Amino acid sequence: xxxxxxxxxxxxxxxxTTKKYSLRKLAKLTGLSHSFLGDIESGRTRPKYENLIKIxxxxxxxxxxxxxxxxxxxxx
Numbered sequence: 001x002x003x004x005x006x007x008x009x010x011x012x013x014x015x016x017t018t019k020k021y022s023l024r025k026l027a028k029l030t031g032l033s034h035s036f037l038g039d040i041e042s043g044r045t046r047p048k049y050e051n052l053i054k055i056x057x058x059x060x061x062x063x064x065x066x067x068x069x070x071x072x073x074x075x076x
Contacts, residue, residue, distance in 0.1 A: 023037050
């Protein structure tokens, strides 16, 4: 598993649990299967761009949080 998959899976899972969404609820809101979303969160797969956009839109995740690792973000 590469670092990109780990980063993206952690960001998505954290956002989902913060919103108190189950995988099934997120699946319903995105139109994606809950098993596919579980595979993303576990790092077993990466979503295509269009599916990633669906997920981050529903979870209100800023695009830069996905594509710019936190260690490079200046939080000043």
